[in-house]
Amino acid sequence: MGSSGNGAPPPMGSSGNGAPAPAGSAAIGAVDPVLFEILSSRLSAINDESAMTMRLVSGSPVANEAYDMNVGLMDADGECFAIGMYITIHSLALSATVKDIKRRFADNLGIGPGDVFMSNDPYVGACHQMDVAVVAPIFWEGELVGWTGSTVHQIDLGGPVEGQVQIGATSIWGEQPLFPPIKIVEAGRTRSDVEQGYLRRTRLPHLVGLDLRAMIAGCNVGAARVQDLIGRYGLDTVRAVIAGVSSATEARFRARLAELPDGTWSHRGYIEYDDVYPVVVEMTKRGDSLVFDFTKSADQAGAVINCTRPACVGATVAAVLPYLCFDMAWSPAGLQRAIEVRTREGSVVHAAWPAGVSKATTTGSFMATIASGVCLSKMLAATEDHLDHFMSTWMGGLYVEDMFGIDQRGNFFGAAILDAMAGGSGARARSDGLDAGGFLDSPSAIIANIEDIEYSYPLLYLSRRIQADTGGAGRYRGGNTLAMTYVIHDVDELPTKIMHAIGTCQPGSIGVAGAYPSNTNQFVIKRGTNVRALLDGGAVPTHIDEVDGELEIFADSIARTSQRPDDVYRYVAMGGGGYLDPLDRDPRRVQADVIDGVVTVAHAAEAYGVVVASDGTVDSEATEARRAEIRDQRRRSAAVPAMAGAAGA
Amino acid sequence: MARLNEQIEIAGGGAGARHVCRCGRDLGPVTENYKRHALMREGPVQNAGPWVDPHSIGGDRFVCRQFFCPGCLTQLDVEIAQRGEPLLWDARIRMPDEPEGAEGPEGANGPEGASKPEGSEG
Numbered sequence: 001m002g003s004s005g006n007g008a009p010p011p012m013g014s015s016g017n018g019a020p021a022p023a024g025s026a027a028i029g030a031v032d033p034v035l036f037e038i039l040s041s042r043l044s045a046i047n048d049e050s051a052m053t054m055r056l057v058s059g060s061p062v063a064n065e066a067y068d069m070n071v072g073l074m075d076a077d078g079e080c081f082a083i084g085m086y087i088t089i090h091s092l093a094l095s096a097t098v099k100d101i102k103r104r105f106a107d108n109l110g111i112g113p114g115d116v117f118m119s120n121d122p123y124v125g126a127c128h129q130m131d132v133a134v135v136a137p138i139f140w141e142g143e144l145v146g147w148t149g150s151t152v153h154q155i156d157l158g159g160p161v162e163g164q165v166q167i168g169a170t171s172i173w174g175e176q177p178l179f180p181p182i183k184i185v186e187a188g189r190t191r192s193d194v195e196q197g198y199l200r201r202t203r204l205p206h207l208v209g210l211d212l213r214a215m216i217a218g219c220n221v222g223a224a225r226v227q228d229l230i231g232r233y234g235l236d237t238v239r240a241v242i243a244g245v246s247s248a249t250e251a252r253f254r255a256r257l258a259e260l261p262d263g264t265w266s267h268r269g270y271i272e273y274d275d276v277y278p279v280v281v282e283m284t285k286r287g288d289s290l291v292f293d294f295t296k297s298a299d300q301a302g303a304v305i306n307c308t309r310p311a312c313v314g315a316t317v318a319a320v321l322p323y324l325c326f327d328m329a330w331s332p333a334g335l336q337r338a339i340e341v342r343t344r345e346g347s348v349v350h351a352a353w354p355a356g357v358s359k360a361t362t363t364g365s366f367m368a369t370i371a372s373g374v375c376l377s378k379m380l381a382a383t384e385d386h387l388d389h390f391m392s393t394w395m396g397g398l399y400v401e402d403m404f405g406i407d408q409r410g411n412f413f414g415a416a417i418l419d420a421m422a423g424g425s426g427a428r429a430r431s432d433g434l435d436a437g438g439f440l441d442s443p444s445a446i447i448a449n450i451e452d453i454e455y456s457y458p459l460l461y462l463s464r465r466i467q468a469d470t471g472g473a474g475r476y477r478g479g480n481t482l483a484m485t486y487v488i489h490d491v492d493e494l495p496t497k498i499m500h501a502i503g504t505c506q507p508g509s510i511g512v513a514g515a516y517p518s519n520t521n522q523f524v525i526k527r528g529t530n531v532r533a534l535l536d537g538g539a540v541p542t543h544i545d546e547v548d549g550e551l552e553i554f555a556d557s558i559a560r561t562s563q564r565p566d567d568v569y570r571y572v573a574m575g576g577g578g579y580l581d582p583l584d585r586d587p588r589r590v591q592a593d594v595i596d597g598v599v600t601v602a603h604a605a606e607a608y609g610v611v612v613a614s615d616g617t618v619d620s621e622a623t624e625a626r627r628a629e630i631r632d633q634r635r636r637s638a639a640v641p642a643m644a645g646a647a648g649a
Numbered sequence: 650m651a652r653l654n655e656q657i658e659i660a661g662g663g664a665g666a667r668h669v670c671r672c673g674r675d676l677g678p679v680t681e682n683y684k685r686h687a688l689m690r691e692g693p694v695q696n697a698g699p700w701v702d703p704h705s706i707g708g709d710r711f712v713c714r715q716f717f718c719p720g721c722l723t724q725l726d727v728e729i730a731q732r733g734e735p736l737l738w739d740a741r742i743r744m745p746d747e748p749e750g751a752e753g754p755e756g757a758n759g760p761e762g763a764s765k766p767e768g769s770e771g
Contacts, residue, residue: 261651262743268730276710276731286743378740381654429655470700505707506694506729513654514716514724519700553704572700580655581724603699631722638688638717641736642677 031240039233039241040329046225047071047084054150054218059210061456063152065448066418071218073226074098074135074147079333081246087442088321089127089365092314092332094149096125097133101181113139114188116216118198119181120157122308123353128360129176130154130164134184134215138223140230146242148222150215153361154208155402155414158201162414163402165359165500165558169303172356177201185216203404204414249325249334254288256324257338261382262286265375267510269367269396271298271502272557273305277348279367283375288338292316292372295344303356304558305348307364311357312349313341315365318441319372323380323391359558362398363502366441370396370508373440377426377512381579387429392478392515393577394433394440395423396508399501399521401571408458408490415457419464420501422447424471424479424518424575426509432589433479433576435466435598460489462531463542467519467572468598472507473607474515474578475585480598481519481575485544487531487568494563499523503574504557515578516607523571525552525561531568544570582608583627587618653740656718656725657683663746674720679747682738687716687725689736697727 031039050071055063062068071084072091078098083091101117116136120129135149159176161167166175184194195212199205230238264284271277277298284291300306307315317332320339343350349364351357357364373393380390399420407413422445425437438445450461462485471478488494501521502508509518529549534541541547547568554561563569590610593599604610609627611619651659653668659679660669668676668683677686694711695701702711714728714736728737 262745264741264743266737266739266741268734268737270711270729270731272707278731378654382652382740382742387655467700469698473698505702506711507697507701510729511727513656514726516727517697517701517729519698520702522700522703524704553706555706583724607698634688634690634715634717634722634724638690638715640686640719641689642681642685 031237031244035237036241036244039229039238040245042229043073043082043241043245046222047073047082049225050148050150050218050222051084051086053221054152054214057210057217058152058214060152060155060207061448061452062155062416062418063211063214065446065452066421067442067444067446068153068418069151071148071150071222073222074149075242076144076146078102078147079246081242081331081333083330083332085443088318089311089314089361089369089441090131090151091149092317093125093127093131093151093310094133094135095332096310097181098135098147098149100124101135104181105183109183111137111144112187113137114185115183116185116219117181118184118212119179120176121178121180122311122357122360124180125310127311127314127365128307128357129157129178130358131361132212132215134212134219136219136223138226140227140235145230145235145239146226148219148226150218152211152215153416154202154211155416156203157208158203159358161498162203162404162496163416163498164400165402165498166304166356167498167558167560169356169358171303172354174303175356175358184212203412207414245329246331246334249329249331250337252328253325253335254338257285257288257290260285260379260386263379263382265378267371267374269371269508270506271305271348271363271367272505273301277301277305279349279364279371281368281371281375283372283379285379289340290320290338291340291342293342294347294349294368295342297344297347297349300346300348300351300355304359305363306351306355306357307349307360307368308357309343309350311360311365312343312368315368316341316372319369319376322440322443323373323376323389326389359500362400362500366398367502367508369441374510381513390429390579392426392433392472392474392512392579393509393517394426394437395481395574395576396510396518397501397503397521397574398423398439399499399523399571399573402498403457403494404496405458405494406491413457417453419447419482419484420521420571420573421445422482423573424481424509426576427472427474427476427478427515427579429579430476432477433471435471435480436482437479437576454489458489458491458494459486461486462540462568466598468600469603470519470572470575472509472511472516472518472576472578473582473603474511475580475582476578477582477585478509478511478515478518478576478578481573483570483572485542485568485570488563488565492565496560497563498558498560499554499571500558502557507574509574509577511577512579514581516582517577518575519572521572521574523554523559523569525563526550526568527552528566529568532566544568583630585610587620587623591616591618651742651744653683653742656723659742659744662744666744666747670718670720670723670725672718672721672723674718676718679742679744682736684716684726684736684738688719690715690717694729697729
């Protein structure tokens with residue numbers, strides 16, 4: 001894994017070929033086009049440096065190893081004109097937080113040079129309570145000229161249940177404590193009373209405290225570098241560039257939309273919880289604007305799985321960025337001028353107070369991104385001109401495991417295992433999705449090295465590998481995902497193990513234009529196995545079927561349990577969706593997949609109708625017969641809904 | 650030529666435009682969901698792939714709907730739905746010369762008002 005496969009965007013303001021963007025050239029006003037390119041690229045580099053600073057200061061593997069974080073730069077009004085290349089929805093939430101701070105602090109405490117604010121309040125702007133936002137104003141000669149912001153996903157912020165998922169909560173009162181925007185640093189001095197109040201609530205004060213310092217450091221670096229830029233080029237010039245970046249992005253984005261067909265695309269995604277909660281979106285494109293209408297989504301749950309409206313808006317933009325903005329500056333402010341997001345208060349994607357949202361980024365807002373992405377992919381499939389930019393559905397349900405206990409050194413620890421971020425990517429129009437390609441929300445998604453995880457936590461991985469047949473079958477198949485098995489190591493028990501996902505009963509990564517979806521998320525534990533005896537004997541079982549024991553299958557999408565030394569745990573993350581009918585796949589591609597071990601012989605015959613012999617060759621005659629047989633099955637087993645009088649659209 | 654995707658093109662214009670499979674088979678007017686004019690097979694969600702809910706923890710709540718061209722039998726779409734939900738009208742191209750108000754039924758894609766679609770188990 002590594003890059004998303006669709007490539008990180010070029011520096012802000014760039015046309016992608018080194019020349020200024022024609023569509024945005026009018027927007028940069030009096031600034032020399034060459035200088036505009038230099039300064040807009042510099043602003044992008046400042047974001048990169050802020051993010052690097054945050055990673056280096058943070059002690060959390062979430063930031064260091066899995067990059068579950070991001071940064072952003074905003075103008076004086078809080079409009080975000082540049083985001084970092086990490087988890088995009090993090091940065092998209094910063095703008096709402098800044099706007100709230102400007103209202104809240106204008107007359108009481110004030111906003112001054114050297115101040116830094118923090119918040120984890122989703123009803124203000126945070127994606128969910130765990131994604132703490134830290135923002136700082138940027139002043140120049142006493143005048144507020146912009147804001148810098150950073151976020152890192154926290155492993156624990158208190159609440160009745162360890163970690164992210166507040167099992168059993170019926171409202172936000174049963175979830176993690178909320179921090180509406182508070183001033184954590186005043187005139188350059190950290191307010192220790194506020195810091196202590198914040199850290200008092202978490203089970204992991206040292207880790208959370210270091211992350212707080214890391215976010216503050218990221219903001220400080222960003223602010224200092226912007227001030228350096230103003231000192232060198234002048235405030236008027238930098239302001240013009242900031243305004244120009246957003247305007248240029250808006251112009252380029254609208255031009256792209258104008259090239260695409262008008263129409264309406266719809267998708268229903270699902271969140272499994274105490275019931276099934278559909279997230280329904282209808283995306284209508286007319287001319288040079290987009291409307292995402294989520295109003296038909298399910299009513300909200302009491303807690304846990306909802307997201308607030310700011311998170312839904314951010315999630316929608318997070319889908320637009322990789323599908324349509326791959327060659328322009330990622331300026332949310334510019335994009336949002338051409339995008340309208342409609343939501344219904346009281347729904348699962350627009351929670352009404354006091355509904356809980358503790359798991360929002362892997363439920364409500366995550367599915368809003370996926371559903372929006374499905375619509376965007378189908379719009380791209382509707383024109384030959386943009387088919388090269390088509391991507392089928394990326395990993396449509398993120399699995400996370402939170403764990404807490406005593407580690408191999410005798411210390412209390414908490415962790416969020418994020419290996420499942422290496423899901424499969426969606427198929428492209430003329431190539432397969434990437435195996436373990438990452439996920440749509442982050443151009444820089446990575447997962448931790450096994451050795452780092454084993455060093456930090458009392459775990460011993462037996463395997464982590466590409467799981468065959470998990471990518472959606474298609475003429476171009478979706479990327480396969482990872483499967484992992486591990487046992488606990490050097491401890492007597494892992495007492496708290498919370499496994500949570502959506503897409504456990506249905507695959508979120510649907511296929512497009514006749515392709516199949518991916519697999520579903522799966523987690524099981526085989527209890528009381530002979531794994532220790534096998535390891536003591538020098539054998540390393542790498543598959544759960546290679547150990548004897550009693551298989552425990554978890555029926556719910558959220559499960560809390562424990563793990564003992566003889567228990568073997570396995571989970572399978574989610575792959576990507578395919579593109580077009582798999583019976584049209586070139587048999588040679590199927591053969592290559594079988595040889596590579598990413599498609600089994602059985603799946604080749606069942607889904608692709610390709611018969612691969614034991615020597616690895618394709619039996620052409622048998623393949624032709626098998627494909628004819630599948631088509632005949634289709635004819636005999638199906639009926640036309642309109643002829644049968646079925647209701648529906 | 651306008652199209653939904655590489656498999657389904659749109660022939661004609663205005664309100665009279667029609668979905669057409671690449672094999673030439675008519676799939677209904679653009680003002681209707683092409684799926685209603687395709688062959689449909691509805692079965693357990695496990696039909697979607699070998700690693701789809703292999704332990705059946707979702708019971709029979711979700712189904713896999715496969716849509717095929719009645720002419721060439723190419724698979725046109727695979728839809729995952731809750732049992733009894735209306736067919737999803739997933740793609741609707743607006744023709745340049747199409748009159749306003751020809752978009753078809755409102756609310757067809759909502760979760761409410763579900764009715765059980767017909768079709769044989771696969």
